[in-house]
Amino acid sequence: xxxxxxxxxxxxxxxxxxxxxxxxxxxxxxxxxxxxxxxxxxxxxxxxxxxxxxxxxxxxxxxxxxxxxxxxxxxxxxxxxxxxxxxxxxxxxxxxxxxxxxxxxxxxxxxxxxxxxxxxxxxxxxxxxxxxxxxx
Amino acid sequence: xxxxxxxxxxxxxxxxxxxxxxxxxxxxxxxxxxxxxxxxxxxxxxxxxxxxxxxxxxxxxxxxxxxxxxxxxxxxxxxxxxxxxxxxxxxxxxxxxxxxxxxxxxxxxxxxxxxxxxxxxxxxxxxxxxxxxxxxxxxxxxxxxxxxxxxxxxxxxxxxxxxxxxxxxxxxxxxxxxxxxxxxxxxxxxxxxxxxxxxxxxxxxxxxxxxxxxxxxxxxxxxxxxxxxxxxxxxxxxxxxxxxxxxxxxxxxxxxxxxxxxxxxxxxxxxxxxxxxxxxxxxxxxxxxxxxxxxxxxxxxxxxxxxxxxxxxxxxxxxxxxxxxxxxxxxxxxxxxxxxxxxxxxxxxxxxxxxxxxxxxxxxxxxxxxxxxxxxxxxxxxxxxxxxxxxxxxxxxxxxxxxxxxxxxxxxxxxxxxxxxxxxxxxxxxxxxxxxxxxxxxxxxxxxxxxxxxxxxxxxxxxxxxxxxxxxxxxxxxxxxxxxxxxxxxxxxxxxxxxxxxxxxxxxxxxxxxxxxxxxxxxxxxxxxxxxxxxxxxxxxxxxxxxxxxxxxxxxxxxxxxxxxxxxxxxxxxxxxxxxxxxxxxxxxxxxxxxxxxxxxxxxxxxxxxxxxxxxxxxxxxxxxxxxxxxxxxxxxxxxxxxxxxxxxx
Numbered sequence: 001x002x003x004x005x006x007x008x009x010x011x012x013x014x015x016x017x018x019x020x021x022x023x024x025x026x027x028x029x030x031x032x033x034x035x036x037x038x039x040x041x042x043x044x045x046x047x048x049x050x051x052x053x054x055x056x057x058x059x060x061x062x063x064x065x066x067x068x069x070x071x072x073x074x075x076x077x078x079x080x081x082x083x084x085x086x087x088x089x090x091x092x093x094x095x096x097x098x099x100x101x102x103x104x105x106x107x108x109x110x111x112x113x114x115x116x117x118x119x120x121x122x123x124x125x126x127x128x129x130x131x132x133x134x135x136x
Numbered sequence: 137x138x139x140x141x142x143x144x145x146x147x148x149x150x151x152x153x154x155x156x157x158x159x160x161x162x163x164x165x166x167x168x169x170x171x172x173x174x175x176x177x178x179x180x181x182x183x184x185x186x187x188x189x190x191x192x193x194x195x196x197x198x199x200x201x202x203x204x205x206x207x208x209x210x211x212x213x214x215x216x217x218x219x220x221x222x223x224x225x226x227x228x229x230x231x232x233x234x235x236x237x238x239x240x241x242x243x244x245x246x247x248x249x250x251x252x253x254x255x256x257x258x259x260x261x262x263x264x265x266x267x268x269x270x271x272x273x274x275x276x277x278x279x280x281x282x283x284x285x286x287x288x289x290x291x292x293x294x295x296x297x298x299x300x301x302x303x304x305x306x307x308x309x310x311x312x313x314x315x316x317x318x319x320x321x322x323x324x325x326x327x328x329x330x331x332x333x334x335x336x337x338x339x340x341x342x343x344x345x346x347x348x349x350x351x352x353x354x355x356x357x358x359x360x361x362x363x364x365x366x367x368x369x370x371x372x373x374x375x376x377x378x379x380x381x382x383x384x385x386x387x388x389x390x391x392x393x394x395x396x397x398x399x400x401x402x403x404x405x406x407x408x409x410x411x412x413x414x415x416x417x418x419x420x421x422x423x424x425x426x427x428x429x430x431x432x433x434x435x436x437x438x439x440x441x442x443x444x445x446x447x448x449x450x451x452x453x454x455x456x457x458x459x460x461x462x463x464x465x466x467x468x469x470x471x472x473x474x475x476x477x478x479x480x481x482x483x484x485x486x487x488x489x490x491x492x493x494x495x496x497x498x499x500x501x502x503x504x505x506x507x508x509x510x511x512x513x514x515x516x517x518x519x520x521x522x523x524x525x526x527x528x529x530x531x532x533x534x535x536x537x538x539x540x541x542x543x544x545x546x547x548x549x550x551x552x553x554x555x556x557x558x559x560x561x562x563x564x565x566x567x568x569x570x571x572x573x574x575x576x577x578x579x580x581x582x583x584x585x586x587x588x589x590x591x592x593x594x595x596x597x598x599x600x601x602x603x604x605x606x607x608x609x610x611x612x613x614x615x616x617x618x619x620x621x622x623x624x625x626x627x628x629x630x631x632x633x634x635x636x637x638x639x640x641x642x643x644x645x646x647x648x649x650x651x652x653x654x655x656x657x658x659x660x661x662x663x664x665x666x667x668x669x670x671x672x673x674x675x676x677x678x679x680x681x682x683x684x685x686x687x688x689x690x691x692x693x694x695x696x697x698x699x700x701x702x703x704x705x706x707x708x709x710x711x712x713x714x715x716x717x718x719x720x721x722x723x724x725x726x727x728x729x730x731x732x733x734x735x736x737x738x739x740x741x742x743x744x745x746x747x748x749x750x751x752x753x754x755x756x757x758x759x760x761x762x763x764x765x766x767x768x769x770x771x772x773x774x775x776x777x778x779x780x781x782x783x784x785x786x
Contacts, residue, residue, distance in 0.1 A: 032523045036518060087659075088659050
């Protein structure tokens, strides 16, 4: 009898921690989802202060460099455009007229990127970017 | 001509795989003849695939651009080593390598496992050949590396520039050795269920395959992480990228399997659970292959995004997963195991380990698959931020690390001996003093979570080492030196291997926690002669020079590194310009100092100044050191056990 109760307590503890763990996992996931938008989507969606990703092409002749490692460029999906401000070093594969994803958030109507992801080689474009351009 | 030979060999290999399937299971002939023929076909199948692989390598070395695959992924001026290893730097070649390793493992089973009864081994060969057949058909129908083209171009397109790196030479083969090695464990499990006779001997057959696969997988992942660190990652060693996660899943279940096998081997319990883990581990290997090869993920690993290929692998994966799980459910053992349940038992603690590992496996699986599911259902594109994984892994690691050193001290049955308890107390006291000292020395008043994790690492290391002391170390010895010498001489050799592996895990989590919270980095614009400080180090930019490689030109940016105004070395990060493709890659400059790195990556380069990211990463080397220790410990424990068996036989 005693052993059975011990066993029951053990199994219940395991189940209990499991339920808590699942709850925490789902909560953590909800808090850390980063949505992806194309410049056209942005016009419709209010996303101030939330961490998001914007993907598209770097518009030709839009890259300007100020000092102190601040760069500005425009992401376009050939319909709408978003101006992006980024402080830091751009990846090697960042080129104008090619695919890019900027991760960051809107602060007072400006998109401040904290991370810039460029594609991995010249035949390849981030899938999200490809689809956001193709669908327009 | 070369394409013809290559194709012919692939067809022959397919035929051999089919023959091996028929002879090992379908035909009703005597077991000895079955075994004779099917092992013959296994050897033949391996040789055919091996030669077709050699032919492809030969085409790469001689730059035979009549093969579409060679033209797409190679070029005349590439260094020879990258012509040879470039074979697996693309989809078709890497799948061929996958199958080559699979066939090699089947071959090894025939050669090594001769002491396994023929009846059992036939089922293993049957499952193994079925997997080989499926992947050979996949190659022939969707990913044939021997497709010809006409007219033959003069020069090739070239390898993805990011892949031209020493990492390409060892990372993929090791990783595949791990992934595919679990197929043998999978085949043995299916075989055991088909045979319906599963006893403790079975663990002796599979254990070596689990160890081999686990070691190579660990090395493969570790080297991949190191490669990303200096080439892609700008100093990050793990990104929770779906492709990385795909390799972590079989690693986690493989680790769980390795531990549950110990229970099964020692007291013959949790047989079903062990079998399920074996099935899961190979299923995750297949899933990893599917995720990476199908092109549904964006990554440096996804060479091609042909939806048809993805579908094929999905079909193959589903087939093997569904079949194996069905066989598992049908054969769930009916006789209930006797359950005498006690918490402070080695077996129970291994179950805790399995529970925590499966939880972390679920976390990774869920975080990796959720965006894919959401996208296919709602078309919404999302990314799961790394913070998700970090938040959950901290508590899981906490419990894992807390329980890890206690388990091995506990008995399989009977009472916990007082010495073990004393040792746990002793380690606990040592660890708590360590926490206090660290807290006072490093942080002062403020509390930092990483101190906690670092101390847990310390707890594992201290406990594992204390555990190595000989059982009878209370000699009435007045001389303290003699006492220490006695303890060292009589160290518990049989435990050394597994404790070193545990120490490795401790070192690993210390490295992760310390490097994550004490790293410093900044992005700078620096002119020639200027000095920038990071932590205690000063970096002086000395100017640029250039160098010419086979198919690239290097721009070398020289830095002098000073500590207390004394020169301690040079760091030379590079920008590499590939002539053929026009790609630019960044080769980080790394200065190693004790367990730390001073790390420089260069952004834009101008004549008089450059933009660079400099960082100081304390304890970062412990991350890779820890992983290597885990492997060394496992290899050591196997060698020691072999030695013991030999001694007892003499």
